Amino acid sequence: MNYLTAHPARVAALAAAHLELVGVALAVALLVAVPLGLWAARRRNVAPWLLGVLGAIYTIPSLALLAVLVEWFGLGYTPIFVALVVYAQFMLARNVVAGINGVDRAQVDAARGLGMSPSQILLRVEFPQALPVLIGGVRIAAIAMISIATLGGYVGGVGLGVLIFNGLTLHQPQMIVAGSLAACALAIAVDATLRLAERRTAPR
Amino acid sequence: MVRYPGSDRNAVNGVSFELLGGELVVLLGPSGCGKSTLLRTVNRLVPLDAGRVVVDGRDVTELDPVELRRSIGYVIQAVGLFAHMSVAQNIAVVPSLQGWKGSDVAQRVDELLTLVGLDPAAYRNRRPSQLSGGEAQRVGVARAIAARPRALLMDEPFGAVDVLARTALQRELVRIVRDLETTTLFVTHDVDEAFRLADRIVVMRAGRVEQVAPPLELFDQPATAYVRDTVHAGDDVYRRYFVHARELLRSGNE
Numbered sequence: 001m002n003y004l005t006a007h008p009a010r011v012a013a014l015a016a017a018h019l020e021l022v023g024v025a026l027a028v029a030l031l032v033a034v035p036l037g038l039w040a041a042r043r044r045n046v047a048p049w050l051l052g053v054l055g056a057i058y059t060i061p062s063l064a065l066l067a068v069l070v071e072w073f074g075l076g077y078t079p080i081f082v083a084l085v086v087y088a089q090f091m092l093a094r095n096v097v098a099g100i101n102g103v104d105r106a107q108v109d110a111a112r113g114l115g116m117s118p119s120q121i122l123l124r125v126e127f128p129q130a131l132p133v134l135i136g137g138v139r140i141a142a143i144a145m146i147s148i149a150t151l152g153g154y155v156g157g158v159g160l161g162v163l164i165f166n167g168l169t170l171h172q173p174q175m176i177v178a179g180s181l182a183a184c185a186l187a188i189a190v191d192a193t194l195r196l197a198e199r200r201t202a203p204r
Numbered sequence: 205m206v207r208y209p210g211s212d213r214n215a216v217n218g219v220s221f222e223l224l225g226g227e228l229v230v231l232l233g234p235s236g237c238g239k240s241t242l243l244r245t246v247n248r249l250v251p252l253d254a255g256r257v258v259v260d261g262r263d264v265t266e267l268d269p270v271e272l273r274r275s276i277g278y279v280i281q282a283v284g285l286f287a288h289m290s291v292a293q294n295i296a297v298v299p300s301l302q303g304w305k306g307s308d309v310a311q312r313v314d315e316l317l318t319l320v321g322l323d324p325a326a327y328r329n330r331r332p333s334q335l336s337g338g339e340a341q342r343v344g345v346a347r348a349i350a351a352r353p354r355a356l357l358m359d360e361p362f363g364a365v366d367v368l369a370r371t372a373l374q375r376e377l378v379r380i381v382r383d384l385e386t387t388t389l390f391v392t393h394d395v396d397e398a399f400r401l402a403d404r405i406v407v408m409r410a411g412r413v414e415q416v417a418p419p420l421e422l423f424d425q426p427a428t429a430y431v432r433d434t435v436h437a438g439d440d441v442y443r444r445y446f447v448h449a450r451e452l453l454r455s456g457n458e
Contacts, residue, residue: 040341106284107285107287108284111284111286114278115270115272116270129288133256168392203331
């Protein structure tokens with residue numbers, strides 16, 4: 001705890017960088033996973049195949065994946081960023097598929113029959129009702145990403161991992177504890193915020 | 205003619221009949237006889253493999269399917285109210301898609317709720333989850349006729365509603381179709397319902413039409429043995445019951 005109280009500004013700055021890394025990675029991951037999930041939800045034979053592949057990627061140990069990515073991208077920000085985007089795909093795409101497929105088929109039939117175009121059905125009927133499920137996926141992905149992002153400290157990245165790995169190198173357990181506690185606090189705060197969003201978007 | 209991919213027989217074949225303006229025609233037949241498929245060819249939810257469907261003098265394949273569907277009301281057994289919208293938003297869907305002004309839409313919603321027997325003040329802000337089955341289908345009907353379509357397609361609309369609510373809904377429907385002169389095609393497997401509602405009945409079996417006739421003519425002059433058995437032709441008790449049920453539905457009190 002001493003490190004935390006002695007250097008609050010440094011911990012806060014690293015936490016902010018950590019959050020920014022996860023936030024940007026999450027945004028990019030969504031830009032990939034949402035279209036991917038929508039596409040798979042439209043084609044029943046694609047979804048198991050796509051989720052199978054993404055699920056397999058998800059099972060690769062993060063340190064091993066990171067090692068490969070360092071080979072490709074070198075040390076620094078990029079490998080951990082790419083790793084986060086890749087890991088999030090499974091959780092996000094799965095929930096997009098589940099959310100869209102969870103919409104009552106009668107509503108989709110009614111929407112078609114009343115004269116909504118395919119994009120109107122998606123935007124006005126399917127997506128609003130899939131949103132709570134998607135946010136659930138974002139929440140789980142964000143928490144996992146906050147934890148995986150600490151590995152960034154090992155490959156010359158940014159965020160609270162820097163504190164943890166420097167602590168390991170310098171034999172300063174207080175730095176490790178400070179980094180870990182801050183990462184936990186971040187995860188808890190993000191979880192609570194997204195839970196609230198999930199509940200707000202759920203149908204009353 | 206319609207044949208579904210992978211099927212070895214035609215779902216609908218050799219069907220030909222015409223609806224007059226303001227007429228309520230019932231497609232009657234057992235499940236799997238092709239009546240829903242036939243209904244769904246009218247608004248192009250099901251494509252025809254051969255033959256033509258003509259609405260207001262125009263072949264439906266010449267029309268944009270989305271525009272066509274907006275001009276024809278559509279009601280299904282499962283109702284399909286949009287769960288994330290209020291009752292008013294549900295009813296307003298087609299008028300909004302057609303670009304009506306907000307104030308016109310709001311006024312129309314209240315008008316329609318009254319028309320289908322629901323108090324606008326009590327119902328307009330409710331969610332579909334807060335409605336009974338009968339109330340939900342009233343809203344379903346209001347949503348279908350919101351933009352004043354000239355035609356209405358109804359696929360077993362009252363099949364999942366309890367008996368008391370069903371009778372009330374049948375009465376409202378007959379009144380609405382008469383008052384608004386909405387040409388209506390109504391699918392059911394319930395002979396009793398067909399006899400109550402129909403100006404004419406199309407009896408279907410295995411994708412084909414057995415007979416097209418007004419209810420009592422079906423009863424008095426069945427064209428085939430199948431029709432005779434289906435409507436219990438020749439049994440005077442049924443005949444009196446059917447006549448009575450029709451009159452009751454139109455009398456305003458029951």
